[in-house]
Amino acid sequence: MNQELRIKIxxxxxxxxxxxxxxxxxxxxxxxxxxxxxxxxxxxxLIASIIPRVPEGIDTFLLTSETTxxxxxxxxxxxxxxxxxxxxxxxxxTYRAIRDALPGVKIVQVIHVTDADSITEAFxxxxxxDFLLLDSGNPRLAVKELGGTGRVHDWTxxxxxxxxxxxxxxxxxxxxxxxxxxxxxSVQPFGLDICSGVRMAGKLDAGKLRDFITAARNAMIGIRG
Numbered sequence: 383m384n385q386e387l388r389i390k391i392x393x394x395x396x397x398x399x400x401x402x403x404x405x406x407x408x409x410x411x412x413x414x415x416x417x418x419x420x421x422x423x424x425x426x427x428l429i430a431s432i433i434p435r436v437p438e439g440i441d442t443f444l445l446t447s448e449t450t451x452x453x454x455x456x457x458x459x460x461x462x463x464x465x466x467x468x469x470x471x472x473x474x475x476t477y478r479a480i481r482d483a484l485p486g487v488k489i490v491q492v493i494h495v496t497d498a499d500s501i502t503e504a505f506x507x508x509x510x511x512d513f514l515l516l517d518s519g520n521p522r523l524a525v526k527e528l529g530g531t532g533r534v535h536d537w538t539x540x541x542x543x544x545x546x547x548x549x550x551x552x553x554x555x556x557x558x559x560x561x562x563x564x565x566x567x568s569v570q571p572f573g574l575d576i577c578s579g580v581r582m583a584g585k586l587d588a589g590k591l592r593d594f595i596t597a598a599r600n601a602m603i604g605i606r607g
Contacts, residue, residue, distance in 0.1 A: 387566065387602045388573025389595055390443065390552060391580065393422030399586040400432055406591045407599075410441035412467065412575065415457060417447050418526045421584070422577055429461045443467045443490065445529065451479035458484055465490060467515060469529050471503075477510040488512040490552070493543065495535040496522075501542055508547040515575060516540045518555030532556050532578045537568045544569055559593035566601035574598055 391403035392412030413429040414422035433442050444463035448454045449472045465488040491507040492515045518535040534556035544551045550572035558579035580590040
């Protein structure tokens with residue numbers, strides 16, 4: 383594991399939060415569109431107004447709960463995010479349709495790690511996407527949980543996915559500065575993804591942000607050393 387650990391700060395809600403995250407060392411930013419539940423959704427017009435101000439070289443993830451290619455493609459064209467984070471299972475043919483319509487836009491499939499079936503789901507999706515993101519939601523509920531739960535899932539399952547998937551993985555779900563080191567050491571992901579763990583009363587907090595990124599990157603130094 384020699385690459386730089388990627389840090390994705392999710393639930394960005396303003397230009398000020400975007401700049402704070404970038405200044406702290408974020409390599410990717412998450413913008414949450416309409417969701418059935420969970421924190422962080424903002425209007426697509428606001429997302430579209432922030433993304434052009436993101437510095438070059440920073441990945442902009444649009445989190446979408448849409449499951450059809452036409453709807454997902456339309457959202458990307460409105461917001462101009464360079465990465466699509468699909469938080470729910472999509473209809474057959476969706477990945478190929480997105481590739482055809484949006485060349486150069488990366489696709490990230492979220493896998494909500496619940497049990498061993500998540501491994502099969504992850505390996506199947508990995509054949510068609512650029513990255514996996516392992517989170518702690520539950521799409522089986524009547525009101526789907528598609529992220530932002532603040533819960534840690536079973537990292538032993540995540541490690542099996544990380545070791546066997548054909549693409550690199552981001553790890554999400556209940557992360558904070560206290561468990562960032564254990565997360566990196568246990569799963570050795572390509573990147574970490576965090577929303578609530580760097581917020582205070584819903585607002586991005588500079589101190590929590592700094593502590594989280596420091597803890598995560600120090601863990602990487604330990605692995606290399």
